[in-house]
Amino acid sequence: MAQMWITMGPQHPMTHGLWTLRVKVDGETVVDTDAELGYIHRGVEKIAESRDFTQITPYCDRLCYVSAMTWANSYIYAAEDLLEVEVPERAEYVRLIAAECQRLASHLMWLGAYGPDIGSLTLMTWCMRDREMFLDLLQELGGSRMHYNYPRVGGVKRDIPVGFADRLIAKIKLFEHRIDEYEMMLDESTIWLVRLQGVGYAKAEDMVNAGVSGPNIRAAGVNYDVRWAHPYSVYDQVDWEPAVEKPTSVKGADCYDRYRVRMEEMRQSCRMMLDAIEKIPGGKNTNYANGDEMILAKAPTRAPEGATGFSHYECTRGASQFYIQGGGDGRGKNPYRLSIRSPMFITIPYVAKTMIGYKVADIPAIMGSFDPCIGETDR
């Protein structure tokens, strides 16, 4: 049969954003693919060169509109490395709780978007309902639903409000039951299993060589997580273990493994937050004033030329990294160069190649299982 190129995207439900997957098909079989990115390139790296270190945080929020808090944190750790700031422990705990709340909200968004890809619209409505609980919590911290501008160089903008701890605990307890409900609905659904199992195999070794990270490699049976391997924050003090899935085939992880690993990761985030809120120094029902030394350390605003800062952070979709060189405009007030490594920018071209050999109908299932986000891909 004649082969032909067809274009999926930029407007296609499979893309979860705005990019183009060009697929060469032979009948129903994919024989070659090509990814085209850059539709929403905003030039954040260039803009950052004319902003000072505090002003960059909101841009980093907007790198990924479903996991703003983790991206802002990721930037802040690099800025702290550059400016040589040590953060008060309470602020680290608050950041940890905020980041894990965001991880839940992001994974729920992923599950909610993945459901309709597979044919389960119910999932979308259920996940949006639960995601709202965590967005409400984040709103209490940052003041808005999606872009919080919450972490600061040296701490956080403001402390957790009084009563936040009780609401957090109540919502997590409720949500732990909700995860069981999702599993009842999905793991016993024939359609879900048939569309996910045995589709989209990816081997751990190949993925690491190609630069894929995060839940996608943990799905292939490798216990590797930035939170313990290149540690930051206080993850060593709270109770958790990395979510790892056992592969069922020598071919690596399939879509079902990647779904399982994210469900497990949500459980671990819940466990982590429940423990962290009890261990938080200063007490869970105390509210320190803005700028108190318990939540915000003094930080310099200028970085000398030649200084560099680097952060390696477990974002919701994999390892995000920032590399900042100091000594820019305004006698070091701005970065000279800020570089962002987005996990999805590397993952999407890799995933496009893994689709070769599968059917056209499998493309949404494979692509969705890697959790693409185009905001961070195009920067």
Place this chain on the structure above:
Amino acid sequence: MGMRITNAQADSAAENAAAAINGRFGGSEVAATVEHHANALKMAFVRVSVPPQHWMAVAKHLRFDLNANYCSMVTGTHYPEGGDERGWEVVYHLMRQPVVDQAPHTNTVHVAEDLEGEDIPLEFEVVVTLPQTSSPSVPSVQSVWVGADWNEKETWDLVGIQFEGHDNMHRVLNPHDSPEGFHPLQKQHKIRYHDFNEMYDDAQGFGRKPTDEGRVK
């Protein structure tokens, strides 16, 4: 209870790696040092400075002898005022990840405190400095790490550094029909609201005049 790589583990891994690099490439302008991050945890990493002609050899050493199996990030920087010796810089961030392919129904449990030698995750920062030139170029390491492929595409697209031997180089973030030689992260390009000029000026076309302007209709 959570776990993490301890500072002592990271220190020993970084020292071993730096000693291995210096032992092999000592005397050829390749220098590896152990550095520490300045934030709260002060983890160690290895900084390697390499002249471009030795980069390929060092890359293979890192990948195959020191098991740095993950090329996570490539950063290009333009220093128009950096002097003759330092006009451009390419920084590679590499990671060592203890990864193996899994047999079915098993998984690898890493207990951080028990990891030793080459199993300890480690971070490498490789700095390749290029002289002042209008056509900066370094060898491509696409053949060593598949993950370097799109990172190098991006670095060429945004900063304009050539990667010799890179297969299938093309624009990734800028529009595909961007003018040749337009690389927005070079320092001669300013953003629009500071006295700006080039490509994004009048992007909406409001300033454009009809071709028959001035003629009587």
